[in-house]
Amino acid sequence: MRSLLRKARGFIANKTYSLKGIVKGHHLMTYRGVPCIKCPFDYVIYQMILDEVRPDLIIEIGTNCGGSALYLADMLENIGRGEIHTIDIDDRAYELAKKNKRIKFFHEGWEGYDLENAKGFEKILVIEDGSHEFESCLGAMRKFGHLVSDGSYMIVEDGIVDALGQSGMFGGGPVKAIKNFMKNNTAFQIDHRWINMFGKNATFNTLGYLKKLTP
Numbered sequence: 153m154r155s156l157l158r159k160a161r162g163f164i165a166n167k168t169y170s171l172k173g174i175v176k177g178h179h180l181m182t183y184r185g186v187p188c189i190k191c192p193f194d195y196v197i198y199q200m201i202l203d204e205v206r207p208d209l210i211i212e213i214g215t216n217c218g219g220s221a222l223y224l225a226d227m228l229e230n231i232g233r234g235e236i237h238t239i240d241i242d243d244r245a246y247e248l249a250k251k252n253k254r255i256k257f258f259h260e261g262w263e264g265y266d267l268e269n270a271k272g273f274e275k276i277l278v279i280e281d282g283s284h285e286f287e288s289c290l291g292a293m294r295k296f297g298h299l300v301s302d303g304s305y306m307i308v309e310d311g312i313v314d315a316l317g318q319s320g321m322f323g324g325g326p327v328k329a330i331k332n333f334m335k336n337n338t339a340f341q342i343d344h345r346w347i348n349m350f351g352k353n354a355t356f357n358t359l360g361y362l363k364k365l366t367p
């Protein structure tokens with residue numbers, strides 16, 4: 153038994169993971185065969201949040217191939233309610249996602265999404281996973297932030313570009329947008345419970361889990 157424990161400890165001590173490796177891997181991720189570009193830690197966090205919040209509408213900015221929308225749709229299927237409005241400027245979603253009854257596709261960008269589409273829902277959760285450009289990210293947060301229901305979340309993806317030294321390519325990127333948004337906003341709180349769940353900042357959504365407070 154002792155030698156087994158010693159072996160296990162040695163195994164763990166010798167393991168090294170690099171952020172670069174995780175970034176590379178996350179680009180290879182698929183869900184039911186459809187590319188879905190998210191950090192695995194965040195996928196696990198998503199399903200926990202969905203189970204807690206039980207939204208009847210998820211607005212996702214940034215569809216890409218539809219893998220994340222499909223994952224969210226299956227989560228909602230398990231919960232037994234809800235739909236997804238997934239928004240892009242392109243139309244490259246895979247058929248499997250397109251066929252899913254819980255997903256509605258919008259192709260006019262977040263700028264063109266008519267907020268009337270979100271009327272009549274009880275519990276709304278918003279995911280900002282678009283261009284990651286500072287201005288666009290902040291604009292989307294301002295447009296959709298007020299739709300988020302009390303106790304629910306606005307999740308802003310990929311602030312990790314800071315740690316990768318790439319935020320300059322995105323005009324400052326999502327973290328700058330989040331800090332800007334939070335400056336004038338008392339309705340949301342950054343929820344460190346998710347951000348630090350797997351270790352300090354072990355998420356690609358740096359500062360990106362924004363919980364809408366109950367007044």
Ligand SMILES: C[S@@+](CC[C@H](N)C(=O)[O-])C[C@H]1O[C@@H](n2cnc3c(N)ncnc32)[C@H](O)[C@@H]1O
Pocket residue numbers: 187188189190213214215216217218219220221239240241242260261262263281282283288
């Ligand atoms: C990182 S990908 C989305 C990944 C997807 N959510 C996933 O997890 O698999 C970003 C997407 O945002 C889209 N995009 C860029 N500008 C946008 C805008 N103004 N409104 C909505 N989507 C936009 C891009 O076309 C691209 O498909």
